[in-house]
Amino acid sequence: xxxxxxxxxxxxxxxxxxxxxxxxxxxxxxxxxxxxxxxxxxxxxxxxxxxxxxxxxxxxxxxxxxxxxxxxxxxxxxxxxxxxxxxxxxxxxxxxxxxxxxxxxxxxxxxxxxxxxxxxxxxxxxxxxxxxxxxxxxxxxxxxxxxxxxxxxxxxxxxxxxxxxxxxxxxxxxxxxxxxxxxxxxxxxxxxxxxxxxxxxxxxxxxxxxxxxxxxxxxxxxxxxxxxxxxxxxxxxxxxxxxxxxxxxxxxxxxxxxxxxxxxxxxxxxxxxxxxxxxxxxxxxxxxxxxxxxxxxxxxxxxxxxxxxxxxxxxxxxxxxxxxxxxxxxxxxxxxxxxxxxxxxxxxxxxxxxxxxxxxxxxxxxxxxxxxxxxxxxxxxxxxxxxxxxxxxxxxxxxxxxxxxxxxxxxxxxxxxxxxxxxxxxxxxxxxxxxxxxxxxxxxxxxxxxxxxxxxxxxxxxxxxxxxxxxxxxxxxxxxxxxxxxxxxxxxxxxxxxxxxxxxxxxxxxxxxxxxxxxxxxxxxxxxxxxxxxxxxxxxxxxxxxxxxxxxxxxxxxxxxxxxxxxxxxxxxxxxxxxxxxxxxxxxxxx
Amino acid sequence: xxxxxxxxxxxxxxxxxxxxxxxxxxxxxxxxxxxxxxxxxxxxxxxxxxxxxxxxxxxxxxxxxxxxxxxxxxxxxxxxxxxxxxxxxxxxxxxxxxxxxxxxxxxxxxxxxxxxxxxxxxxxxxxxxxxxxxxxxxxxxxxxxxxxxxxxxxxxxxxxxxxxxx
Numbered sequence: 001x002x003x004x005x006x007x008x009x010x011x012x013x014x015x016x017x018x019x020x021x022x023x024x025x026x027x028x029x030x031x032x033x034x035x036x037x038x039x040x041x042x043x044x045x046x047x048x049x050x051x052x053x054x055x056x057x058x059x060x061x062x063x064x065x066x067x068x069x070x071x072x073x074x075x076x077x078x079x080x081x082x083x084x085x086x087x088x089x090x091x092x093x094x095x096x097x098x099x100x101x102x103x104x105x106x107x108x109x110x111x112x113x114x115x116x117x118x119x120x121x122x123x124x125x126x127x128x129x130x131x132x133x134x135x136x137x138x139x140x141x142x143x144x145x146x147x148x149x150x151x152x153x154x155x156x157x158x159x160x161x162x163x164x165x166x167x168x169x170x171x172x173x174x175x176x177x178x179x180x181x182x183x184x185x186x187x188x189x190x191x192x193x194x195x196x197x198x199x200x201x202x203x204x205x206x207x208x209x210x211x212x213x214x215x216x217x218x219x220x221x222x223x224x225x226x227x228x229x230x231x232x233x234x235x236x237x238x239x240x241x242x243x244x245x246x247x248x249x250x251x252x253x254x255x256x257x258x259x260x261x262x263x264x265x266x267x268x269x270x271x272x273x274x275x276x277x278x279x280x281x282x283x284x285x286x287x288x289x290x291x292x293x294x295x296x297x298x299x300x301x302x303x304x305x306x307x308x309x310x311x312x313x314x315x316x317x318x319x320x321x322x323x324x325x326x327x328x329x330x331x332x333x334x335x336x337x338x339x340x341x342x343x344x345x346x347x348x349x350x351x352x353x354x355x356x357x358x359x360x361x362x363x364x365x366x367x368x369x370x371x372x373x374x375x376x377x378x379x380x381x382x383x384x385x386x387x388x389x390x391x392x393x394x395x396x397x398x399x400x401x402x403x404x405x406x407x408x409x410x411x412x413x414x415x416x417x418x419x420x421x422x423x424x425x426x427x428x429x430x431x432x433x434x435x436x437x438x439x440x441x442x443x444x445x446x447x448x449x450x451x452x453x454x455x456x457x458x459x460x461x462x463x464x465x466x467x468x469x470x471x472x473x474x475x476x477x478x479x480x481x482x483x484x485x486x487x488x489x490x491x492x493x494x495x496x497x498x499x500x501x502x503x504x505x506x507x508x509x510x511x512x513x514x515x516x517x518x519x520x521x522x523x524x525x526x527x528x529x530x531x532x533x534x535x536x537x538x539x540x541x542x543x544x545x546x547x548x549x550x551x552x553x554x555x556x557x558x559x560x561x562x563x564x565x566x567x568x569x570x571x572x573x574x575x576x577x578x579x580x581x582x583x584x585x586x587x588x589x590x591x
Numbered sequence: 592x593x594x595x596x597x598x599x600x601x602x603x604x605x606x607x608x609x610x611x612x613x614x615x616x617x618x619x620x621x622x623x624x625x626x627x628x629x630x631x632x633x634x635x636x637x638x639x640x641x642x643x644x645x646x647x648x649x650x651x652x653x654x655x656x657x658x659x660x661x662x663x664x665x666x667x668x669x670x671x672x673x674x675x676x677x678x679x680x681x682x683x684x685x686x687x688x689x690x691x692x693x694x695x696x697x698x699x700x701x702x703x704x705x706x707x708x709x710x711x712x713x714x715x716x717x718x719x720x721x722x723x724x725x726x727x728x729x730x731x732x733x734x735x736x737x738x739x740x741x742x743x744x745x746x747x748x749x750x751x752x753x754x755x756x757x
Binding site: 163168169170171172173174175176183184185186192193194580581582583584585586587588589590 | 594595596597598599600601604637638640641642644645649650651652653654655656659660
């Protein structure tokens with residue numbers, strides 16, 4: 001590739017042609033401030049509208065200042081990133097943004113993790129000289145996401161992920177000039193839009209315009225209520241990300257400290273969503289085996305490929321966009337909901353507590369889980385299977401508030417019986433993990449032989465769409481994997497056209513899967529963090545003595561004592577669900 | 592868990608479908624589709640935007656983004672007699688703002704609004720190419736030039752009376 005030589009702050013640098021000034025400067029350790037710019041390397045997410053102008057630099061011979069994030073280098077270019085002219089311009093830009101931004105940092109949900117606040121600190125802003133009109137938008141709350149458009153700085157990152165990466169199209173920039181803002185069609189509620197509550201808009205928002213619904217006060221009230229028994233379940237991806245909130249390095253596996261912290265917080269039983277992930281595999285795997293067997297026996301009515309159904313944002317997505325395919329996904333509930341259904345029946349009976357006196361809390365890397373547990377079909381006589389879902393970030397706040405020194409906490413285990421799990425369950429937290437776990441069980445059950453290998457390397461990776469063929473005693477089992485709803489859309493359109501030859505497809509809505517869910521510690525555009533969490537999940541898997549879901553003894557006991565057999569009558573009642581057509585209907589009315 | 596319903600008349604739906612088809616459902620033609628639809632309906636109600644979004648396979652939010660961005664598009668039905676005051680440079684320096692203020696006062700409307708009885712709506716626009724007649728006002732397609740604030744009442748009455756006759 002052609003190389004270009006230029007000078008940045010009196011230092012020579014050689015970079016490939018087409019590199020931006022921003023990236024060229026970064027190669028020699030000069031970090032030009034940015035705000036609207038956002039990139040998740042390797043995940044096909046790049047937002048560089050060149051709109052905020054915080055990254056302006058001086059280019060010799062050029063009349064005006066150049067935005068570094070979109071200006072490509074040229075041979076012999078002389079760039080100054082730290083001249084007085086640049087300082088003044090950046091400061092003015094920042095002051096103008098701040099002049100229409102609420103200065104309520106003390107009580108803002110994003111405080112301490114806000115990129116605008118960081119810039120104000122970095123620039124040492126002490127006053128906002130521009131006084132003028134302020135935006136006055138109404139706060140909008142949905143089951144998962146809170147939108148405060150008064151804080152929107154029009155970086156348009158959310159619009160990019162919602163439209164380009166997720167192809168959901170719930171958000172768009174509307175209006176112009178001072179009124180310009182990112183919102184839904186006709187400023188309707190998010191629950192009236194095709195929003196899937198994946199929360200990636202929240203994950204990329206640099207400020208407090210998009211934040212999660214905070215359920216921690218409700219959880220704390222439940223814990224404080226002596227009449228209630230409070231059970232908590234923790235999703236796999238939480239244990240490889242929570243440490244970051246306490247300054248630990250990305251990819252730290254903090255399972256043991258996490259369980260201790262939850263006990264210190266006062267939860268009566270500390271259980272694991274990994275347990276119900278194993279249960280999910282028993283149900284979903286059995287469904288896959290059943291559909292495959294029928295298919296091989298020539299049954300033309302059987303629907304293939306089977307699509308995974310663990311990810312609630314993905315479920316929302318096909319309900320909104322592909323209702324014609326709603327019979328294809330596995331009918332198995334997600335691990336969060338399976339856990340709730342079993343906790344409030346089997347476990348409640350076991351400990352002699354009435355359903356209404358048992359509170360189930362979930363800690364999830366996800367915002368759509370908040371929406372999921374509030375879905376009508378998961379509420380029985382006004383009592384939800386899962387009462388409250390909180391994110392990894394919300395749990396971190398609870399731990400900090402409880403004066404716990406997380407890093408030095410001693411390590412403990414999950415409680416029994418809903419705390420036992422396997423390596424197959426822990427990899428549910430990453431793209432490819434659910435289908436690998438399913439393969440470990442399905443292949444062994446079909447061939448009736450122990451697997452000669454447990455690691456299905458061909459299913460792993462972070463490419464948006466992956467395909468692999470697994471040999472099952474001579475039968476080529478074709479697996480598709482997609483993460484990011486734009487990628488899922490491509491696979492679904494293939495199915496609609498009748499061109500898909502996959503037997504099973506795993507879909508996760510977020511880039512990387514749950515490790516990078518909307519409820520995780522913010523990555524601020526550092527894809528290395530996601531890779532570290534990804535590697536940590538596979539490490540956790542390797543560390544398990546048991547790595548196949550059907551060898552989870554506690555789950556086997558559940559079938560023996562309570563459920564009977566996978567996909568049996570009781571399972572169908574408690575562990576399976578159905579999907580709805582949520583596409584907007586255009587009705588004809590009389591003239 | 593039912594889906595959201597949008598209601599629209601058969602005629603409007605067919606017309607919008609026809610317009611979208613005439614532009615071959617090309618997403619790049621959205622603005623033209625919106626123009627044609629507004630020409631037909633007089634404005635772009637949310638329901639019409641929903642149908643356009645569905646036909647063109649563009650998110651409704653994006654369609655609304657375009658409609659709200661361009662001042663030519665309106666989501667409010669215009670009055671039977673739409674009044675537009677030219678605020679182009681020539682008209683502006685010859686007192687268009689005072690004329691606009693007078694219309695606002697007489698009609699009790701702000702720019703972009705339509706009277707509850709649907710008779711008048713008020714809009715401002717940029718240069719109609721009749722600078723020699725500045726300041727210029729359009730009522731429907733009729734042009735009134737060299738106006739003074741005193742003329743405003745007469746114009747309004749002219750249309751009020753014609754409405755009474757009809």
